[in-house]
Amino acid sequence: MASSDDRAGAARRPRIVLVPSAGMGHLAPFSRLAVALSTVHACDVSLVVFLPTVSSAESAHLDSLFAALPSMSRLDLRLPPLDAPEFAGADPFYAHYEASRRSTPLLLPPLLAGADALIADISLASVAIPMANELHLPCYVLFTSSATMFSLYAYFPAHLEAATGGGGDADVPGVGRIPRSSFPQALRDPGNLFTQQFVSNGRSLTRADGILVNTFDALEPEAVAALRRGDVSSRPGFFPPVFTVGLLSPVSFPAARARAPADYTAWLDAQPERSVVYVSFGSRKALAREQLDELARGLEASGCRFLWVVKGAVVDRDDGAGLGELLGEGFLERVQGRAMVTKAWVEQGEVLKHPAVGMFVSHCGWNSLTEALASGVPVLAWPRFADQRVNAGVVARGGAGVWVERWSWEGEEGVVKGDEVAEMVKSVTRRLGRRQRASGRMRPGPSPAAGRGTGA
Ligand code: UDP
Ligand code: UDP
Numbered sequence: 001m002a003s004s005d006d007r008a009g010a011a012r013r014p015r016i017v018l019v020p021s022a023g024m025g026h027l028a029p030f031s032r033l034a035v036a037l038s039t040v041h042a043c044d045v046s047l048v049v050f051l052p053t054v055s056s057a058e059s060a061h062l063d064s065l066f067a068a069l070p071s072m073s074r075l076d077l078r079l080p081p082l083d084a085p086e087f088a089g090a091d092p093f094y095a096h097y098e099a100s101r102r103s104t105p106l107l108l109p110p111l112l113a114g115a116d117a118l119i120a121d122i123s124l125a126s127v128a129i130p131m132a133n134e135l136h137l138p139c140y141v142l143f144t145s146s147a148t149m150f151s152l153y154a155y156f157p158a159h160l161e162a163a164t165g166g167g168g169d170a171d172v173p174g175v176g177r178i179p180r181s182s183f184p185q186a187l188r189d190p191g192n193l194f195t196q197q198f199v200s201n202g203r204s205l206t207r208a209d210g211i212l213v214n215t216f217d218a219l220e221p222e223a224v225a226a227l228r229r230g231d232v233s234s235r236p237g238f239f240p241p242v243f244t245v246g247l248l249s250p251v252s253f254p255a256a257r258a259r260a261p262a263d264y265t266a267w268l269d270a271q272p273e274r275s276v277v278y279v280s281f282g283s284r285k286a287l288a289r290e291q292l293d294e295l296a297r298g299l300e301a302s303g304c305r306f307l308w309v310v311k312g313a314v315v316d317r318d319d320g321a322g323l324g325e326l327l328g329e330g331f332l333e334r335v336q337g338r339a340m341v342t343k344a345w346v347e348q349g350e351v352l353k354h355p356a357v358g359m360f361v362s363h364c365g366w367n368s369l370t371e372a373l374a375s376g377v378p379v380l381a382w383p384r385f386a387d388q389r390v391n392a393g394v395v396a397r398g399g400a401g402v403w404v405e406r407w408s409w410e411g412e413e414g415v416v417k418g419d420e421v422a423e424m425v426k427s428v429t430r431r432l433g434r435r436q437r438a439s440g441r442m443r444p445g446p447s448p449a450a451g452r453g454t455g456a
Contacts, residue, residue, distance in 0.1 A: 014116045015044040017075070018142075019108070019128060021121040022054045022096035024061065024283040028367050029144045029214050031065050032248035033119070038069055046073040046115070048108065050100045054092050055316045057283055057345055064253035075111045079103055087193075092315055093284065094186075094194050097123040101197065105131045112137060119212065122153065123197060126204035138209040145366040146394045147215045147223040147244070149387040151175045152183070154227070157202045157234040174226025182389040185409065206238040214246040214370060219398055247370045250349030264307060267340045268351070271305055274358035274432070277425055278351055278377070279308040281363040285385055286311045286319075290415050296327050298421025304429055305338045307357070309346055319343065352377050359428060362401075364388040369395050380428055382407045382416075402428055 016037055020030035030047070037043040047066075053059050066074055079099040087095050104127045112118070117138040120128035125141050132139035143150045151172045159170045170178045186194035205211065217224045226232055230239030268276065279299065281287060287295065292310075299306050312326050313319035323332060323341055332341060348368065351357060352375040360372045364383045369391055372379050379401030381392035389408060395401040404424070407416050 013042050013044045015046065015114055017046045017048065017112060017115045017118050019048045019104070019118065019120040019124060021100055021123040022050070022058070022093045024055070024057050025365050025367055026121050026123070026144050027058055027061055028250075029142065029248055030121070031061065032251055033142060033212075033245070034065070034072060035069065035251045036248065038072060044071070044073075045069075046075050046111075048075045048077060048111070050096065050103070051076055051078050054096050055283065057316055060345070065251075068251075068253040077103060077107045077111075090193055094197070097197060098193055100124060101127045104128055109135060117209075122150075122201055125201040125208065126197075129204045129207050133207060140210045140212055141205065141208050142212045142214075144214060145387045146369075146391050147213045147220040147227060147242075148175060148178075148394050149366070149390045150211070150213055151223045151226055151232045152178050152390065153198065153202050154205050154234065154239075155202075155232040156187075157199050160199065172226070172232060174229060174231035175223050178390065182393065184386040186386075203234055205240065206233055206235045208240045210241045210243060212243050212245045214248050214366065216244050216246050219246075219373070220394055247374050249374070250371055252347055252350055264340050264342055264344075264346055264351075265354075268307065268354045268356045271356035273355050275305050276354075276356045277302075277304050277306040277359045277361060277429065278357050279306055279361040280346075280348065280368070281309075281311060281382070281384060282365040282368060283311075283316075284314070284365070285363075285410070286313050287384075288410055288415075291410070292326060293328070294415055294418040295421055296331055297418025298416075298425065299339070300331065300335055301418060301422035302425040302429075303338075303422075304425055306335075306340075307346075307351065308339065308341045309348075310341060310343050312343065316345075358432060359425075361425070364391040364395065366391050369401075373400055378402070378428070378432060380424065384408075384410050 018030050018034055020026050034045050034047055038045045049062060053062070066072065080103070082095050082099045087098070101124055104124055109131065112135060115137060117140060118128060118132050119140045119142050122141055122143050129139050143153070152170060155170060155172045160167055167180070169180050170183070172178055184194065186192040187198060189195060211227070215224070224242070224244055227239070227242040230237070233239040299308065310323060310326060311319065312321040323343060327341070335341070349371050352360065352371050357377055359380060360368070360377050361380045361382060362368045362372065364379070364381050365388065369379065379395050381395060381401050381403035383389045383392040392403045396403040406413055
């Protein structure tokens with residue numbers, strides 16, 4: 001018979017504290033990990049919430065998550081306002097990272113009593129790792145983008161030291177060349193808040209107990225192998241174990257489904273299989289006015305069915321413009337019947353699984369790409385910012401999407417004209433149709449017309 005100690009041991013579930021940072025691109029994978037740890041791996045999970053959140057999307061998501069997972073405890077940390085002049089005009093998500101970074105070592109330790117491990121977002125790495133080391137608490141980092149992007153992240157401090165004249169392309173050991181043109185734009189400015197965080201976090205990684213990446217080995221074999229060998233380390237001979245934990249499964253909560261407008265689901269239900277182009281540029285940025293106009297023109301001229309999620313401002317709370325104002329009077333009437341355009345939050349994981357969806361015009365946020373991969377929906381890549389060029393390269397090389405490299409950074413590569421958008425959407429749709437007929441099922445792959453993206 002088991003002793004009382006054994007019984008206590010058997011009953012004790014490991015307590016894991018998760019520390020995500022700002023933005024749905026970070027919160028969504030943490031939620032997925034929380035659900036997996038609680039329901040599959042029998043852990044007691046606590047989730048840290050830095051308040052106030054930047055976007056309403058995050059607040060709504062948190063409400064749904066805690067309602068769906070009542071066993072998870074919520075650890076709220078209220079952030080002091082970042083009102084110093086240096087933060088005026090900063091990207092609100094990066095400013096939130098900075099406020100969270102400053103508060104973590106002061107406010108988090110009292111909440112960690114009884115914890116067995118901490119899993120922190122990459123944006124907090126250089127504050128969370130030393131804090132946990134001091135408390136003798138194992139500390140893991142969840143990297144919410146691709147393994148290829150992570151290799152750049154980890155190698156970047158060494159790249160800066162090796163580089164002269166401000167640095168050029170990065171030759172990441174074991175991974176290959178990542179052109180400077182694919183780095184997050186902010187990294188060109190050493191004084192940028194994001195750059196300082198990026199370098200400091202990159203240096204700290206060697207002291208983590210492990211790194212979790214939302215990818216799988218076959219998707220990025222070179223990057224994963226280089227990470228596991230520690231080739232990318234900024235401190236030769238030291239690199240923590242790297243675990244590929246992807247693809248983390250999207251979770252859909254009843255409360256979120258109830259909040260989502262029903263019209264797009266009903267509309268999708270009425271469309272033929274694989275006929276709809278889904279268009280979304282994620283939760284972080286709005287397209288510039290001129291590009292928005294050209295995209296509208298292109299989608300209209302393509303003659304295709306489409307579901308388009310339009311974002312008019314960086315932060316959803318500031319996004320007051322109506323669709324008519326954003327897209328021009330008459331647009332919605334002209335595409336009526338074959339298109340659904342919304343400014344609402346859609347449950348994207350579900351949209352991509354819907355049988356009517358045949359293609360995804362995506363900004364290449366990593367979560368969006370993992371959702372497309374998991375649903376077998378091919379991607380027309382249009383990276384705009386941050387890690388998205390590197391990710392576009394991953395998806396194009398992996399044969400799950402098409403990337404014309406000129407379709408890229410906001411403002412720098414020029415505006416992609418409506419005619420070109422229309423031609424590309426039509427050509428990818430035609431090719432997919434042919435493949436579907438030939439094989440009886442759709443398989444994504446690169447377009448000969450487009451060439452393959454090689455941005456990373
Ligand atoms: N998302 C969603 N509905 C929307 C917009 C975004 O569900 O209307 C989700 C999307 O499925 C993904 C996350 O928000 O899980 C965005 O993360 P991603 O890394 O794709 O891009 P980011 O928004 O960080 O640029
Ligand atoms: N990132 C970074 N420095 C940080 C926090 C994040 O470089 O301090 C990484 C992030 O994990 C991703 C890329 O940079 O690889 C873009 O992240 P960001 O949060 O800017 O964009 P999002 O994920 O919200 O689209």
